[in-house]
Amino acid sequence: MPESSVKLALLDTIEARKATVTVIGLGYVGLPLAVAIARAGHTVVGIDLDAGRVDAINSGRSYIEDVSDATIADLIELGRLSAATDFSAATTADVAVIAVPTPIDEYRIPNLSYVASAATNLAAVMKPGSLVVLESTTYPGTTEEVVVPAFMAQGRTPDIDLFVGYSPERIDPGNEAFKIENTPKIVSGLTIDGLDLTAAFYGTFIDTLVPVSSLQTAEISKLFENIFRVVNIALVNEFQIICDRFGIDVWEVIAACSTKPYGFMPFYPGPGLGGHCVPVDPFYLAWKAREKRVNTEFIELAGRINANMPGYVVHRVTAELNFIHRPLNGSKIGVLGVAYKKNTSDVREAPALSVIESLLDGGASVSYHDPHVAQFKVDGTVLEGKELSAAWLAEQDCVVILTDHDEIDWYLVTSHAPRIVDTRNALRRFAPVVAASVKEPSPA
Ligand SMILES: NC(=O)c1ccc[n+]([C@@H]2O[C@H](COP(=O)([O-])OP(=O)(O)OC[C@H]3O[C@@H](n4cnc5c(N)ncnc54)[C@H](O)[C@@H]3O)[C@@H](O)[C@H]2O)c1
Secondary structure, three states, X not given: OOOOHHHHHHHHHXXXXXXXXXXXXXXXXXXXXXXXXXXXXXXXXXXXXXXXXXXXXXXXXXXXXXXXXXXXXXXXXXXXXXXXXXXXXXXXXXXXXXXXXXXXXXXXXXXXXXXXXXXXXXXXXXXXXXXXXXXXXXXXXXXXXXXXXXXXXXXXXXXOOEEEEEOOOOOOOOXXXXXXXXXXXXXXXXXXXXXXHHHHHHHOOOOOEEEOOOHHHHHHHHHHHHHHHHHXXXXXXXXXXXXXXXXXXXXXXXXXXXXXXXXXXXXXXXXXXXXXXXXXXXXXXXXXXHXXXXXXXXXXXXXXXXXXXXXXXXXXXXXXXXXOOOOOOOOEEEEEOOOOOOOOOXXXXXXXXXXXXXXXXXXXXXXXXXXXXXEEEEOOEEEEOOOOOHHHHHOOOEEEEOOXXXXXXXXXXXXXXXXXXXXXXXXXXXXXXXXXXXXXXXXX
């Protein structure tokens, strides 16, 4: 079939890096993405329902740690980046990227209302012949079942005046080595033309593209990446409990196993899963698989094991207190790190929530220090972060390390905390990967 002039015109605009691109949802995914697209030369109009975020961007301020104020201000100054709360700002867009949240509810049922509303609002204003790409993590079938129908309801026809792609985000907040540009990106299209345009678009700012044959393949690939992590984290969490019973340090075991040059990949235990992705995404597949009458037993089991880890942390704290004949009730517990991940301020689904809630329920007096989080809300109670000081550490009955932020002075912690439960190997008793050779160097 000859390529349509509509497609060729859009391809020219994209390849010349002169596209007007709208990014819907300017969060952890959308804002860095908007910046990468603008840096490639395109003009980006970000749309977010949160007026505070929109105002921040338009005044040259960032609210995401991986993006600096200067970066935003420079792009605003160049006229390459702006933000709006109103979808009418997308009227001139050649390309739209949707990066809105895909949470689950309390029954672990996917909530696609954000994607559906973004697609409906976009479809109402976008000009014919544009490319729409979904980046939100979701179950296989979403792009075709939710995004495409929203545009078809406005009279658009795939490959005539509508091109559709799905490309899952792999952003790793806080990762200094792998950014958007140098992380290979999976791309897919509803049709060949959709794939061509999606690949051309991402090719203007991403080094390595991985085209796959269908939207569903791309959608489920992202889920499998996260399920792979969740299952392996659950395995190592369970393994930690086994090692603890034997009196063996799990971190030493992992360090030893990591020296095997093939067939072993280290995963590390922790206080439980956190963030917007890893604890949530597997349940997107579990839910959708039920439609196909397939059981997702690994996912369910991993979910149960990981969900029990905050309780295991509390058990370790009470065991430490037992040594000094103290009950949890009335003890002072200092928590180090409440963000779900080191070097970030993201507290969504953080295990610190459950750990602190259980400690408070048990009658403990809990305070915390986190260099990235000034205030932490647990079950309606707002805790104010403490300065990390010798005095604060010394007055605790037990200090529990939940997040191993690089800025924390671990020497100060070990020098003054009377008892420590270290859920992250923050004290680095064992390096994650030891040297392959343990032989003493031969004498010269
Ligand atoms: N955070 C990560 O590390 C990460 C990594 C890979 C993939 N993802 C996926 O990317 C998607 C977005 O995640 P995030 O972490 O950026 O979320 P986020 O909550 O940080 O940001 C989402 C933004 O979308 C806005 N928004 C919500 N509904 C909207 C609508 N209808 N129209 C316009 N704006 C709207 C919100 O106000 C918010 O600013 C999710 O599907 C997530 O699973 C996240």
